[in-house]
Amino acid sequence: ANKKIERLVKTTCSYCGVGCQLQLKVTGEQVVGVFFDKSSSNKGHLCAKGQFGWEYIHSEKRLTHPLIRKNGELTEATWDEALDLIQEKFSEALERHGSDAIAGLSSAKITNEENYLFQKFMRSILKTNHIDHCARLCHAASVVGLQASFGSGAMTNTINEILESDVIFVIGANPTEAHPVIGYRIKEAVQKGVKLLVADPRKIELSRYADVFVRQNSGTDIALLNGIAHVIYKEDLWDKEFVDNRTEEFETWVKSIEQYTPEYVADITGIASEDIIAMARVIGQAKKMMILYAMGITQHIHGTGGVLAIANLAMLTGNIGKRGAGVAPLRGQNNVQGACDMGALPNVYPSYRPINEENRKFFESFWETSLPEKPGMTLNEITHAVYNGQIKAMYIVGENPSLSEPNGKHVQEGFDKIDFLVVQDIFLTETAEQADVVLPAASFAEKDGTFTNTERKIQRVRTAVSPPGEAKADWLIFIDLAKRFGQKWSYSTSEDIMKEITQCSPLYREATYDQIEAGLVHWNYPGTETPILHTEKFVRGKGKFHPVEFTKTAAEEPCEDYPLLLTTGRTLHQYHTGTMSRKSKLELLQPEENILVHPNTVSDLSMIDGEIVIVESRRGEIEAKIRCSDKMPQGVVFLTFHYAETPSNILTNDALDPSSKTPELKSCAVKIKKK
Numbered sequence: 001a002n003k004k005i006e007r008l009v010k011t012t013c014s015y016c017g018v019g020c021q022l023q024l025k026v027t028g029e030q031v032v033g034v035f036f037d038k039s040s041s042n043k044g045h046l047c048a049k050g051q052f053g054w055e056y057i058h059s060e061k062r063l064t065h066p067l068i069r070k071n072g073e074l075t076e077a078t079w080d081e082a083l084d085l086i087q088e089k090f091s092e093a094l095e096r097h098g099s100d101a102i103a104g105l106s107s108a109k110i111t112n113e114e115n116y117l118f119q120k121f122m123r124s125i126l127k128t129n130h131i132d133h134c135a136r137l138c139h140a141a142s143v144v145g146l147q148a149s150f151g152s153g154a155m156t157n158t159i160n161e162i163l164e165s166d167v168i169f170v171i172g173a174n175p176t177e178a179h180p181v182i183g184y185r186i187k188e189a190v191q192k193g194v195k196l197l198v199a200d201p202r203k204i205e206l207s208r209y210a211d212v213f214v215r216q217n218s219g220t221d222i223a224l225l226n227g228i229a230h231v232i233y234k235e236d237l238w239d240k241e242f243v244d245n246r247t248e249e250f251e252t253w254v255k256s257i258e259q260y261t262p263e264y265v266a267d268i269t270g271i272a273s274e275d276i277i278a279m280a281r282v283i284g285q286a287k288k289m290m291i292l293y294a295m296g297i298t299q300h301i302h303g304t305g306g307v308l309a310i311a312n313l314a315m316l317t318g319n320i321g322k323r324g325a326g327v328a329p330l331r332g333q334n335n336v337q338g339a340c341d342m343g344a345l346p347n348v349y350p351s352y353r354p355i356n357e358e359n360r361k362f363f364e365s366f367w368e369t370s371l372p373e374k375p376g377m378t379l380n381e382i383t384h385a386v387y388n389g390q391i392k393a394m395y396i397v398g399e400n401p402s403l404s405e406p407n408g409k410h411v412q413e414g415f416d417k418i419d420f421l422v423v424q425d426i427f428l429t430e431t432a433e434q435a436d437v438v439l440p441a442a443s444f445a446e447k448d449g450t451f452t453n454t455e456r457k458i459q460r461v462r463t464a465v466s467p468p469g470e471a472k473a474d475w476l477i478f479i480d481l482a483k484r485f486g487q488k489w490s491y492s493t494s495e496d497i498m499k500e501i502t503q504c505s506p507l508y509r510e511a512t513y514d515q516i517e518a519g520l521v522h523w524n525y526p527g528t529e530t531p532i533l534h535t536e537k538f539v540r541g542k543g544k545f546h547p548v549e550f551t552k553t554a555a556e557e558p559c560e561d562y563p564l565l566l567t568t569g570r571t572l573h574q575y576h577t578g579t580m581s582r583k584s585k586l587e588l589l590q591p592e593e594n595i596l597v598h599p600n601t602v603s604d605l606s607m608i609d610g611e612i613v614i615v616e617s618r619r620g621e622i623e624a625k626i627r628c629s630d631k632m633p634q635g636v637v638f639l640t641f642h643y644a645e646t647p648s649n650i651l652t653n654d655a656l657d658p659s660s661k662t663p664e665l666k667s668c669a670v671k672i673k674k675k
C-alpha cells in the first residue's frame, strides 16, 4: 500500500454496465490501487466494486499457462499444443458432424474488438451462427421488445439526464446494489426535487427515497403497467399530440387496457388501487419521465411482454426522444451492450444487421469467405443441444455457464458429456474445470480495447500491466487460432480491429480511437446528431403500441409441495459467479450466501436466523444460511448467484420467454427443509 505510484492509467471499470471511468495506480508491473476520474458519466464516483474489486488482477489463482486434459486431469501445456489440439478437434467435428454441431459463447467481459473477432471466427471459419452470450440471460427481452416498439433495443437516453427528469420510475431494478453509481445519481436527483416512484416486490433501498413505493406480487408487472396506463388514459393525462404524430396501433392497444381498472389490477398485484392511481397521476402530470428497469422485468416467461408494456407507457406519455425522459434498460455487465453491438448473437451480424441474404452477401464479400445461411441457436437452446448430444464441440470465452445458467445440473451434465470443450478465461472457473482445453486470457488491466456501457458510450480500456505468465489478450488468441485454420488476420493492434468495425458496422461508424479517447462517442443511427435515440422519428419510423395481456405470474408457481417462491439477483459487494469479486477485498465484506426470508416465514417454518437449511426445488437442492429480512415479502425467498458453495442456479427454472428465449431466473417454486 505504501509503494510509490509510478503512473496512472485511465481505463473503464470491469464490473457493471454503468462503465465508470477510473485510473489504475501502477508501480512497475503491479496495480496497487484505484484513483477517481472525473471525466465521464460517473463524474469521479465509484462504488465498492470499482474501488476495492481490482485485486483479482494479481490473484495467485490466475491462469498462467494453457491446460489440456490428459488422463482425466487438466495438465500444463504449451500454446502450440493447445492451439493445435483445438484446430484438430474442431476440424474433426466439422468433418464428421458439420458446422451445426459447433457452438460458441462470447462474453460481456471482453472488449468490443474481441467480441467482433470471436463472432467473425465462429462465422467465417467454423461456419456456425450458434453464437450467443450472457445478454440472453438479461436483456434479450429488451432487444426484442424495444426493437418491436421503437426499432432499437438500446437505452434511449444518457445516464446523467436522470438529473434533468421530473419523475424517475424504477420498476424491477435495484440500482443501489446492481448499478450503484446510477443508484447514487437517482438519490442526487431526489435531493434536487425530482419525484421518485419505485415498484418492486422487495423493499429495496431506493424505496426509502420514493414519493410512492408499491410492492407488486412477483410476476405481475404487466398488469401494473397496464393499470397505470389505464388511469392516465381515462383521466386524460396522456400526450395526444405525440401519440397522433409519432405512433401507430394506438386504438387497438387502448381497447386492450380497458379491463385494467385500478380495482382489477389491485386484485392481481396486491397493490392498493389508490396507490396505482397516485402513481399514474404523478407520471401523467410529469413533463419528463424516465423509466429505469432491469431483470425484474426481463427474467420472466413474459419478459418481452413487460418490456412492451413499459414502451407503451413511455409512448402514451410522450416520453421518448427528448432530454430527461426515455426508457433505460440497465445493462448488467461492463460490455454486454458492446457484445450485442458486435453481433455476438445468433441472429444478427454487427450493428444488429439481421442474418438474411443481403447482409450475408455483404459480410461474405467483406470477410472474403462463405458464411452459414440460417440463424443459430440461443444460449439455453445451445446448452440443451449440448446435453442432447447435438452440439459436439464448444468454445466458451469469459463466461461461467455451469454456475450462471438456470437448471444448473442439466447444464453441468451436458458439459461433462460433450466431445470437446474449450474454455478461455482468466481463472479456472467451474465451467473451465469441465473443459478439455483451457486457455489463459488477459484481464482488462492487461490489454487495449473498448467497452460500451449501458448508455451506448464507447470507452477505452488501456494496458496498465503485463498479463501473468503466458496469458494473452483474447484478441491475440483469436488471431493465433485463425492462423491455425489458414487465415491471415493481420491486425497488429486493437485499433486495427476497430478500424475494420467502423467499415462494416454503421452504429460504430464514428468510433475512431481519437474520438473515443476524447470521450465523444455514444453510438447512434446515421443522420442523428445527439446521443438521444428517436428524436425526430423512431428508428422504425413510427413507434408501435403492442397490446400485452397479463396471463400468469410464472411458469412454476408455489404449490403444496414447493410452497415458497425463490427469486434471485445481485448484491452490492459481490458480482455474478464471484470469479473476480471473490478474489479481492470485497470478499471480506460479503464472504457467504444468505437466503433472505421474511421473519414470519422463518417462524412458520419453525426455524431461526442463522440456521443452515436445505433449499429444494424440482431440479435439485442446496444448503444455505437463513437470514431474516423484513425487506422480503412473506412467502418469497432471495438468493444471489455469487457463490459456488451455494449454487442457486441448481434450483432455478429454465422455462423461457418464448420471444427472447430469456429464462425465468426471477421465479421458481422451492421448499426449505431442516438439515
Ligand code: SF4
Binding pocket: 013, 014, 015, 016, 017, 018, 019, 020, 042, 045, 046, 047, 048, 049, 050, 051, 179, 180, 181, 182
Ligand atoms: Fe464499476 Fe459499476 Fe461500480 Fe461503476 S457502478 S464502479 S461501473 S461496478
